[in-house]
Amino acid sequence: MASPDTVKRHPPSIVPYFAGFLLLLSSIILFSSLSKPPSSSPAEEHLLAGHRASSSSSSSCNYSAGAWIRSPESDPVTARYSYGSCREIFKGWNCVSKPNARDLLRYRWQPHDCRLPSFDPLRFLRRFRNTNIGFVGDSLNRNMFVSLVCTLRQVAKEVKKWRPAGADRGFTFVEYNVTVAYHRTNLLARYGSWSASASGGDLESLGYKQGYRVDVDVPEHTWMEAPMFHDIIIFNTGHWWWAPSKFDPIKSPMLIFEKGMPVLPPVTSEQGLDMTLKHMISYVEKRMRTNAVKFFRTQSPRHFEGGDWNQGGSCRREQPLSTEQVEELFSLDKNGTNVEARLVNKHLFKALEGSSFRILDITHMSEFRADAHPSTTGGKKHEDCMHWCLPGLTDSWNDILVALLESMWTNQLS
Ligand SMILES: *[C@@H]1O[C@H](CO)[C@@H](O)[C@H](O)[C@H]1NC(C)=O
Numbered sequence: 155m156a157s158p159d160t161v162k163r164h165p166p167s168i169v170p171y172f173a174g175f176l177l178l179l180s181s182i183i184l185f186s187s188l189s190k191p192p193s194s195s196p197a198e199e200h201l202l203a204g205h206r207a208s209s210s211s212s213s214s215c216n217y218s219a220g221a222w223i224r225s226p227e228s229d230p231v232t233a234r235y236s237y238g239s240c241r242e243i244f245k246g247w248n249c250v251s252k253p254n255a256r257d258l259l260r261y262r263w264q265p266h267d268c269r270l271p272s273f274d275p276l277r278f279l280r281r282f283r284n285t286n287i288g289f290v291g292d293s294l295n296r297n298m299f300v301s302l303v304c305t306l307r308q309v310a311k312e313v314k315k316w317r318p319a320g321a322d323r324g325f326t327f328v329e330y331n332v333t334v335a336y337h338r339t340n341l342l343a344r345y346g347s348w349s350a351s352a353s354g355g356d357l358e359s360l361g362y363k364q365g366y367r368v369d370v371d372v373p374e375h376t377w378m379e380a381p382m383f384h385d386i387i388i389f390n391t392g393h394w395w396w397a398p399s400k401f402d403p404i405k406s407p408m409l410i411f412e413k414g415m416p417v418l419p420p421v422t423s424e425q426g427l428d429m430t431l432k433h434m435i436s437y438v439e440k441r442m443r444t445n446a447v448k449f450f451r452t453q454s455p456r457h458f459e460g461g462d463w464n465q466g467g468s469c470r471r472e473q474p475l476s477t478e479q480v481e482e483l484f485s486l487d488k489n490g491t492n493v494e495a496r497l498v499n500k501h502l503f504k505a506l507e508g509s510s511f512r513i514l515d516i517t518h519m520s521e522f523r524a525d526a527h528p529s530t531t532g533g534k535k536h537e538d539c540m541h542w543c544l545p546g547l548t549d550s551w552n553d554i555l556v557a558l559l560e561s562m563w564t565n566q567l568s
């Protein structure tokens with residue numbers, strides 16, 4: 155399964171038309187990395203050694219509170235966005251044909267209390283030498299994973315593609331021994347279809363005929379090994395807990411199991427989520443190295459307007475929403491189509507309290523970006539107002555991730 159497929163890339167394969175521009179760009183990157191003092195401290199080579207993640211953020215800046223600033227038309231679209239031809243980008247997430255394709259990259263996230271440094275892939279690879287980084291979660295975590303991988307590929311010569319520790323996909327940036335992997339899991343917990351047995355049982359006697367068995371205390375095999383393998387791990391779950399088209403409360407309900415037995419009386423999927431979070435947080439905390447860094451990413455908001463995804467809902471906006479529009483669309487009181495975002499977060503925050511996880515809070519900043527979904531671009535029957543165009547919004551999630559990692563490190567050394 156883990157067939158190593160070593161891809162030599164030298165120089166990065168790019169459309170010749172852009173070669174001159176990229177050459178200029180890479181010399182700027184090279185220059186800026188040379189103009190910083192090279193890493194010399196041994197602590198720097200072992201970023202995470204001896205670091206213990208504290209539950210309270212020691213950073214003084216709240217990277218999640220801020221505003222989107224539009225850069226002037228005269229500014230070139232920055233280095234980060236030149237990964238548009240990266241092969242990891244899933245077809246439906248490539249927005250070149252979207253009317254606002256270039257425009258949506260002109261927005262930069264500006265936290266109120268500090269400046270969010272722009273991502274420097276070379277600096278990142280040097281700083282995180284000998285580090286394994288895992289994304290564990292649904293396709294929205296894959297979207298974030300692709301953003302990171304494609305950004306790093308721009309500066310890496312040798313990239314090995316493989317599937318570490320049960321991952322769906324993964325890449326090692328060989329010169330730096332940095333591995334980034336994606337472990338696919340919708341619920342974190344193991345689940346599978348269930349149907350009534352002829353010999354009967356507790357669920358059968360309650361009238362259940364079919365559904366999905368969710369074992370809230372058993373991690374899905376796709377990421378079971380991930381906590382032992384990675385040094386930095388980023389979790390998410392949420393969308394599938396509110397997916398009535400799959401887990402229809404009547405036709406195909408979630409049936410919550412714990413210790414191999416159905417929970418009786420049956421509980422709702424919201425309670426199932428709480429139980430899953432409790433078990434999975436404890437599973438990870440027991441198994442990861444003490445100096446490992448654990449993040450839980452908050453829920454990514456969807457922007458369906460005029461109906462849900464399968465009811466003709468759309469997201470044709472070409473500009474970010476205003477604060478008022480955000481509240482209109484997402485406030486819990488309104489209980490609108492996209493209410494899931496803040497609802498999931500309530501469960502997450504409660505479950506993470508007192509844990510050693512850090513929270514990567516990207517919900518509110520993303521709520522503004524109704525313009526940044528693929529919408530009709532993928533050419534599918536339904537509009538995609540859930541995933542994000544790449545390059546695009548999840549680049550900013552990674553900017554925040556890196557800023558948090560760097561601030562932890564700075565605080566540790568000082
Ligand atoms: C950071 O900002 C977000 C978005 O405004 C807010 O929800 C959150 O409570 C803030 N966090 C802290 C620790 O103040």
Ligand SMILES: *[C@@H]1O[C@H](CO)[C@@H](O)[C@H](O)[C@H]1NC(C)=O
Pocket residue numbers: 284285286331385
């Ligand atoms: C690469 O990094 C991993 C993770 O830190 C480490 O276990 C491994 O020994 C490293 N390999 C080399 C050749 O340094």
Ligand SMILES: *[C@@H]1O[C@H](CO)[C@@H](O)[C@H](O)[C@H]1NC(C)=O
Pocket residue numbers: 489
């Ligand atoms: C929110 O809306 C959904 C669907 O429209 C409905 O099923 C649910 O009962 C509502 N919840 C609340 C708390 O009003």
